[in-house]
Amino acid sequence: MTSAEPKLVCRDVWKIFGAASAAAKAAGRKPTSAELRASGLVGAVRDVNIEVRAGEIFVIMGLSGSGKSTLVRCLSRLIEPTSGEIIFNGENLLAADEARMIEIRRHQMGMVFQHFALLPHLTVLDNVAFPLEIQGVDKAQRIERARKMVELVGLAGREASYPRELSGGQQQRVGIARSLAVEPELWFLDEPFSALDPLIRREMQDEFLRLQSVLKKTIVFITHDFDEAIRLADRIAIMKDGEIVQSGTPEDLVLNPATPYVAEFTRSVAKAKVVKVVSLMQPSDGATFDVTIRANAPVAEAAPLFSDGRDSIGVTYGDDAIIGALRRSDVVDLMMRG
Incomplete structure (x- = not known):
């Protein structure tokens, strides 16, 4: 069971791209997509409000260009939101200075992206230990923790291998192990399995669920695949044109779609x-x-x-x-x- 206590709260968050983005979002005003386009602006994230509970898998999904990847980068302030509040463990991240955000990302957040971004000149073990080296953890401790993470993701025995010697699924496991090495409270995964072939993708979903059953992390998971979303999610938020059009459990979305867009999105999903x-x-x-x-x-x-x-x-x-x-x-x- 997940806790009812929210770990991450996102209130009235906007990200508008363009030269006059700050002026476009005046206090209390919510410009439409048409108004933004007429001003030469793009509303990548518009008036988003979500709560992610401790220990749950919260999936954000939508088609390409819906704003889901921009939103997850706003949540970690890899992209600076135009306005709003992002509360993590009771702290407003938008009020934190850059040094504080670096500390939070290094020690409390883990991130896995679609492209594995492994360092080709480092072994599996050294790739996994790399964020701990950045933190200043002494060598013996970081190697010990890296070995545990490699074993956790099922790659024991491949510690001395280089990324080029691994399959795509194995490389993604290394990326997952690396993000877990810092023991994050909040774990962001942005389409981590979409570059894999269907069979390996299914295996990685199984592995992900196994890891979550052990670690019970608070997870924000991005995907455009509804089958993947309903398999993994405790709750799902569907995005369209930068907005959350409906959020709820997979059952809620399939049995009670709030808009024609959600109904079309879920139309082919078997209720069972x-x-x-x-x-x-x-x-x-x-x-x-x-x-x-x-x-x-x-x-x-x-x-x-x-x-x-x-x-x-x-x-x-x-x-x-x-x-x-x-x-x-x-x-x-x-x-x-x-």
């Missing part, structure tokens, strides 16, 4: 992929079950468990105690409705 077992379960009435499934699993994972003709299976949560029952008829009904 996003509806959780807990949403369909019924009281167990003290029954016992030889087959169970997790309450937060998608209904699609439950469907094969009924293949031998059983009428219901147990639903568990946390300590594996039975909290309800999932009936075959309810699963069939949902899948027949698409």
Whole structure:
């Protein structure tokens, strides 16, 4: 379970590109895209308000040009927002000076981008240890921590390899290990798997979920792939033309789209992929079950468990105690409705 306490809060954040960007966003005024274009400006991020809770995977998604990558760079102030507030652990990052922001990025934030950006002349181990060297961590300590991170991402035995000797998926694992070496509180991932082929991409998603089950980081994950979003996300925010048009759980977005744009975005998604077992379960009435499934699993994972003709299976949560029952008829009904 994720905490209800927000780790990162984004309030009324704008990023306007152009010579008169500051003047375009006067206090209390919200210019439209048409108004900005007429002034020769681009509203890359417009009036964004989000809260990212401690321990959750918060996915920001949208088509190319929707503003999602600009937004994630604003959240870490790699790009300077035009206006708004970005609160991290209660501190307004827009009020922090550059020295403070460097300290926060080095010690509290991790970042993984689509392009691996590994240093070609360094080994796997030295690439992973590099941010610790920048921090001034002594050599023995940084090598020890780097070895742990390499093992964590499944690359034990490749410490002495160079990036050119690794596959694309292995290189991305090195990038993930490097970003984790600083033990960040907040982890930004901007389309980290989009350059990988579909099979490797699926494997990396599995690896990412495994890591999160161990580390329980607060994560902001950027993607344009809705299938990837619903597989990974606790909550999703969909962007269009720099704005958040809807945010919520994958179920919320698929079952209750707020706009025609969101409806079109989610139209082809099978409901059984996003509806959780807990949403369909019924009281167990003290029954016992030889087959169970997790309450937060998608209904699609439950469907094969009924293949031998059983009428219901147990639903568990946390300590594996039975909290309800999932009936075959309810699963069939949902899948027949698409």
